Amino acid sequence: MSAPLTLLEAVTLALDYELGADPDVVVFGEDVGKNGGVFRATDGLQAKHGEDRVFDSPLAEAMIAGLSVGMAAQGLKPVSEIQFMGFVFPAMTQIITAAARIRNRTRGRLSCPMVMRMPYGGGIHAPEHHSESTEALFAHIPGIRVVIPSNPSRAYGLLLAAIRDPDPVIFLEPKRVYRLVKHEIENNGEAYPLDMCFVDREGDDVTLVSWGAYMHETLLAAGQLAAEGVSAEVIDAATVYPLDTETIIESVEKTGRLVVVQEAPRSGGVGSQIAAEVAEKALFSLIAPVGLVAGYDTIMPYAKMEYQYLPSVERIKDEVKKVMAYT
Amino acid sequence: MATRPQHRGRPKPARKGAAPELYKASKAQLIKFYREMLTIRRFEEKAGQMYGQGEIGGFCHLYIGQEAVVVGVQDCLLEGDSIITGYRDHGHMLAAGIDAGAVMAELTGRASGISSGKGGSMHMFSTENGFYGGHGIVAAQVPIGTGIAFAHRYRRQDNICVTYFGDGAANQGQVFEAFNMARLWDLPVLYVVENNRYAMGTSVLRSTGSRELWKRGDSFKIPGKQVDGMNVLAVRAAAGAAIDQVRSGKGPYLLEMQTYRFRGHSMSDPALYRSKEEVQHMKAEHDPIGQVKKLLLDNKMASEDDLKEIGREVKAEITRAAEFAIASPEPEAGELFTDVLAGAGS
Numbered sequence: 293m294s295a296p297l298t299l300l301e302a303v304t305l306a307l308d309y310e311l312g313a314d315p316d317v318v319v320f321g322e323d324v325g326k327n328g329g330v331f332r333a334t335d336g337l338q339a340k341h342g343e344d345r346v347f348d349s350p351l352a353e354a355m356i357a358g359l360s361v362g363m364a365a366q367g368l369k370p371v372s373e374i375q376f377m378g379f380v381f382p383a384m385t386q387i388i389t390a391a392a393r394i395r396n397r398t399r400g401r402l403s404c405p406m407v408m409r410m411p412y413g414g415g416i417h418a419p420e421h422h423s424e425s426t427e428a429l430f431a432h433i434p435g436i437r438v439v440i441p442s443n444p445s446r447a448y449g450l451l452l453a454a455i456r457d458p459d460p461v462i463f464l465e466p467k468r469v470y471r472l473v474k475h476e477i478e479n480n481g482e483a484y485p486l487d488m489c490f491v492d493r494e495g496d497d498v499t500l501v502s503w504g505a506y507m508h509e510t511l512l513a514a515g516q517l518a519a520e521g522v523s524a525e526v527i528d529a530a531t532v533y534p535l536d537t538e539t540i541i542e543s544v545e546k547t548g549r550l551v552v553v554q555e556a557p558r559s560g561g562v563g564s565q566i567a568a569e570v571a572e573k574a575l576f577s578l579i580a581p582v583g584l585v586a587g588y589d590t591i592m593p594y595a596k597m598e599y600q601y602l603p604s605v606e607r608i609k610d611e612v613k614k615v616m617a618y619t
Numbered sequence: 620m621a622t623r624p625q626h627r628g629r630p631k632p633a634r635k636g637a638a639p640e641l642y643k644a645s646k647a648q649l650i651k652f653y654r655e656m657l658t659i660r661r662f663e664e665k666a667g668q669m670y671g672q673g674e675i676g677g678f679c680h681l682y683i684g685q686e687a688v689v690v691g692v693q694d695c696l697l698e699g700d701s702i703i704t705g706y707r708d709h710g711h712m713l714a715a716g717i718d719a720g721a722v723m724a725e726l727t728g729r730a731s732g733i734s735s736g737k738g739g740s741m742h743m744f745s746t747e748n749g750f751y752g753g754h755g756i757v758a759a760q761v762p763i764g765t766g767i768a769f770a771h772r773y774r775r776q777d778n779i780c781v782t783y784f785g786d787g788a789a790n791q792g793q794v795f796e797a798f799n800m801a802r803l804w805d806l807p808v809l810y811v812v813e814n815n816r817y818a819m820g821t822s823v824l825r826s827t828g829s830r831e832l833w834k835r836g837d838s839f840k841i842p843g844k845q846v847d848g849m850n851v852l853a854v855r856a857a858a859g860a861a862i863d864q865v866r867s868g869k870g871p872y873l874l875e876m877q878t879y880r881f882r883g884h885s886m887s888d889p890a891l892y893r894s895k896e897e898v899q900h901m902k903a904e905h906d907p908i909g910q911v912k913k914l915l916l917d918n919k920m921a922s923e924d925d926l927k928e929i930g931r932e933v934k935a936e937i938t939r940a941a942e943f944a945i946a947s948p949e950p951e952a953g954e955l956f957t958d959v960l961a962g963a964g965s
Contacts, residue, residue, distance in 0.1 A: 318773065344773065349800070350796065350799050350800055350803065352796035352799065352800070354762065354792065354793045354796055355762045355765070355793060355796035355797055355799075355800055357762070358759065358761070358762020358763050358765070358766060358793060358797065359762050359763075359765055359766035359769060359797075359800060360766060361762075361763045361766060362703075362751075362762065362763040362764060362765060362766020362767040362768070362769065362770065362780075363766040363767070363769055363770050363773075364766075365751055365763070365766070365767060365770075366701075366766075366767055366770030366771070366774075367770070368769075368770050368773060370766075382792075385756060385759060385793075386759060386762065386763075386793075389754075389755070389756045389759060390754065390756070390759055390763060393742075395958050395959070395960070395961070396737060396738075396958045396959060397734055397737070397738045397742040397743075397744060397752065397753070398734065398738075398744040398746070398752075398958075399734055399735045399737065399738075399957075399958055400957075400958045400961075401744060401746050402744060402746060402751075403961060434959050435959055435960065437960070457961075458961045459960045459961055534960070
């Protein structure tokens with residue numbers, strides 16, 4: 293039975309499915325139980341699956357992460373919610389020094405099958421910690437995965453994959469597009485592959501790589517560019533760490549041009565990493581310098597300035613036109 | 620300008636007044652305690668020696684002086700119980716029954732080490748023995764131990780998790796977050812603060828506003844007790860009672876073990892923050908092994924010769940462990956990329 297669902301509803305559906313399928317799955321976090329989550333991603337799950345499996349946790353992020361590691365060490369599959377990505381910092385010590393390293397320290401005797409879900413990114417007119425994109429902080433940590441769905445189908449399939457994965461996954465949900473589009477989703481429990489990019493639009497002139505909410509602007513830009521005679525290939529990175537560079541390199545070898553679109557600040561981001569990989573492995577396929585459309589190296593601003601910070605369809609198109617000038 | 624915290628005298632020894640409750644050990648049990656404590660002592664002495672010879676890399680935190688704590692607590696545990704601790708973990712591992720050779724091989728970075736030579740002194744695990752590390756970040760193990768206890772409860776197991784931490788960790792915020800969760804869910808966790816009086820070089824007197832660490836659970840309604848952690852019979856008695864309560868489903872319990880490390884924080888610690896007299900006094904009057912030895916001899920449960928024989932056996936075991944470690948090969952270079960993510964590099 294399929295129904296058109298938003299990205300947010302797809303998250304709920306995936307959690308519901310896996311709670312039903314696997315008694316080791318436990319869902320918790322601040323406001324997650326009775327209230328159904330700050331964005332309502334866990335709405336109805338406690339009533340359906342019980343208070344032992346879907347529950348409110350104290351407002352204590354370090355404990356949420358540490359508790360998850362302990363639960364996972366015993367074979368449970370904790371799926372916690374951090375209300376906003378900007379609230380995760382007290383938990384960083386547990387994520388980096390425990391979750392990411394348990395497998396290595398135990399030589400694989402223990403794994404850490406935990407997921408931390410976090411709404412992230414701009415577009416809701418709030419400053420700093422309610423809107424920033426700090427995925428690169430996690431994408432520097434061996435031993436974890438950073439997975440970002442860009443649409444409802446991917447939210448469903450990738451979240452299922454993340455919960456079933458034996459290693460820790462930071463699952464970042466682009467909250468700006470939580471309710472933007474709907475997809476028909478069949479609730480069949482089918483997971484999408486992790487560690488793989490998705491080619492969402494094929495093209496010959498330029499490769500556009502993005503992830504999360506900015507896949508929408510990137511696809512819009514590609515559509516408009518097509519009308520202007522530019523054929524853009526659009527890739528959703530999806531798992532930004534570890535990154536599927538092969539798919540990106542193959543595309544760049546075909547198109548000869550690359551523009552990366554990220555919401556995060558420009559410096560030290562996933563976009564820089566993609567540029568570095570392409571420079572290392574496909575430099576002589578490039579006929580133009582790599583373009584990077586990104587947020588600025590500044591603090592995520594409040595309401596009225598938000599769209600001065602965030603990339604736009606126009607900025608993406610301008611950057612593509614710049615690289616198209618090289619022939 | 621704010622005034623600096625004042626140094627307010629020596630730390631108080633275990634509370635005077637009521638005589639400490641002592642476990643009534645049989646001869647066999649007392650000899651077992653003696654042997655186990657001596658094994659840890661000799662292991663650590665050997666580790667110290669091998670560190671000096673450059674066989675052990677990085678840091679090495681010895682447990683000498685604190686042996687009574689783990690030996691007394693471990694004696695109360697059942698099959699399936701879990702243990703987790705911080706970085707001063709060699710004693711906990713040996714008490715849990717983990718092979719001394721596998722631990723020594725890990726300290727020396729050998730492929731046959733319990734973490735294949737990739738974890739080192741602070742990061743060792745043995746799921747077979749219910750030992751969940753070995754954690755180098757101070758207090759990080761406290762929420763993790765609480766999560767392990769959550770899993771025991773979730774699975775309706777009759778098991779508990781003993782979560783050890785030190786007086787330094789006691790001031791970390793994560794500890795209180797974990798206390799709250801443990802009480803909220805009545806989790807089967809025994810928190811054991813090993814108060815050896817010094818967080819590296821900082822005395823509890825210089826770091827801690829309220830020094831009654833056993834009361835740290837008060838605002839979470841977690842009962843607590845202060846224990847003479849240098850006396851294995853006091854440890855055994857207090858741990859036995861606390862664990863009975865935790866196992867019966869009444870939720871968490873907190874024991875403050877007043878203990879003392881005879882060596883520095885790590886091998887590179889000249890211990891300038893405490894007097895030689897203080898260390899000498901603790902060794903002479905409170906040595907956990909010396910106390911049990913005296914009990915055994917005074918009560919004619921063992922002769923000097925019996926104890927010497929135990930000493931020889933222990934020494935032989937530790938020598939074997941050290942020889943095994945040194946003879947073991949180093950990890951292959953390819954090991955650099957294994958066990959990062961499932962399937963990666965293998």
